[in-house]
Amino acid sequence: MAVLDDTSADAFWATSLRRWNAVCWVLFGAMAVGLVTAASPEASKYQALALLSCVVLCYAVLERFPGNALVRPHLYLSVLVLALGGLAWVGSSYAALFMVTLPHYWMFGRTPRASMGFLALATVATLAGSLVRLGWSAEFYGETLVSTLIVVAVGVLIGLWAHSVVAQSSERARLIAELERTQTELSAAHQRQGAADERERMARDIHDTLAQGFVSIIVLAEAARAGLPTDPARSAQQLRSIEFTARENLAEARELVASAHPGPGATAAGSVTRTLRRTLDRFKEDTGLTVEADLADLACDQRTRIALLRCTQESLANVRKHAHASTVGVVLVRRSHGVELEITDDGTGFVVEQSTGFGLDGMRKRLAELGGRLTVTSSVGDGTRVLAVVPTADGVAA
Template identity: 60%
Template sequence: MDLRPQSGDRLQAGRLHRSYDVVWVLLGLGPPVIAVSDQPDATKYGSLALLAVLALCYATVRKASPYTFLCVLVLVLGAMSYELGGGAAMFIVSLPHFWILARSPRHAIAFSGAAAAFTLVGGTVRRGWDAEFLTGNVVSTLIGYAAGVLLGLWMHRVLGQRDERARRLSAELETTRLRLAEAYQRQGAAEERERLAREIHDTLAQGFASIIVLAEASRAGIGDDPGRSARQLLSIERTARENLAEARVLVGAAPQSGVAAGSVARTLRRTLDRFTEDTGLAVNADLPDIECDQQTRIALLRCTQESLANVRKHAAATTVGVVLARHPDGVELEITDDGRGFVPGPSQGFGLDGMRKRLAELGGELTVTSSLGDGTRLLAVIPTNDQV
């Protein structure tokens, strides 16, 4: 295992390495410089030259070519041990280099073992096998090497366990991320299907239902009232064109919304005029020209279209009332009819549920009040942008 710092620990490891650099310079290079100061010139200048080469390699090639520096370090430790008659202290202080720079414990053990051997050989060649050397540098070097190997292997195990935990955690996080991405994708697909279903119901389905009703009425009255049948056929053509435009919006071949820009009052007025023309029902409308954004205008139009479609299909009403108003809290749209009414329940059909969800997306709400024989009142409330 590579004992060099991983990405998550680089900052902390960098601080530790810089601290060790200071210790190594002070305790690894400093004492030999002091020790050779009173030696003969040949020994002094030779030792200083070796230390200078080591310091230069440390500054220039340690990061770019760590094994080159370790080879130089092994040779200099042996040479300094020869020059000083022993180099156990410098060897022990330099041991962390082998574990920091080597790419595996095997390489660290090999390099530090070579450094211990060169240190022992250098001192032995210089001093021979006297008792002081054996009990001092030799024992210290061997103990230092053994302790360095044990400590290095222990650190390797600790770091290995940490890295293994980090890998497992990373794998778990990646698995969780993928699951979340899949969940978001499924949720997005479900929301898109729901949006398309709502748009199709509010536009194409309502248009086709209107076309069917008008076609049946036109066919029934084509002999008795050709003029009315002609108007109904014209309304069928107009509705079909609108459905075609809405279909292009749904498949992305036209700008989104499918609703031309303009005043919400004029937009609702055109819808109500079409409803009166197609059904013959009386519509009492109070539509002041209020300002609202495009999304609010579309929501109000879709609520009006759905409500009128329900009146046409289910209410058997004679009169419809539509009131648009602006209040401090937002915009309100009230649609009433004098039809047969119904008993509101938890599930009131896709149309009402679609209206609620459309309004909820804008922070609004829908209230439906009805009872059998007393007609129906629908109130849509959409807060203005500064109230959302």
């Protein structure tokens, strides 16, 4: 069936046309039979049949060749208006044709203004034909004029209501489509953000583990090579430390690969104290610095334990590379508001606001993911104090 245009109202009108199509053909046939069997004069009968045939022919062409030409529906409505005026003039079944084709003005008019315009033309043509035939008689006023205006008024109300329903449906469909598009864009944005967060997490983990391990290996290797002729025992110890650090890096790499699919028990509690003590012993052995540790015996969930370990590793790495310190202090304590890890050194210090390294920013973000915070206090010549605070969770116990 004919499709009006490319708007969202097409589906409604196409469905209406398909349903009305069969009814129209039945009524057209009934009107043709009525005209043939009517007792009206032969000339009027043939004129009425000719006018009805023109309407039926245009309707058949419109149905068979919907096309995209905008003039076709309006051409059919124009022929319908002329045919109604002609039937009213000859006095043969114009009212029946008017009733049958009343929905067509709204189906093919495309807009309420065009529909009402053609309907007004059809009304004027019908009344003009009846007036020519009946004159200003009581029959014209009493039957034709009143009945025609009533039918037209009902048709206008029904048509405007239908267009209102279609407009609301179109707006609803537009809003639904816009909502679906927004949801799709939001989902894609979440995926991109998730991928960016995962890349940042991997970069932070690599910096805090593998990169620090490689730095330790390089420093130890340089020291072992330099001391090999004069202190072979010390160099051998450093080589063992290199081996241990390399194995540790390998384990860290495997853990990073497996972290994308954590297995059961990944959040199980464990002793952060033992972990930090091993790290401090290694640092003391590798650097020869004095390490003063006061570590409370705490058990934390895995995420908190890893965050505190990474903060310790990064702080010790900064001490090794930049501080030129002789003593490092580490304090781990449980407060009412959470766990505090304090790392201090007596090194050269630095201006915190001018720090551009990845390490401090990575520590801050890692702690922020747990609801914690990082405070760095330092000044040139006065050493550095790093304070990491993680809120108390169910997995933290004395």
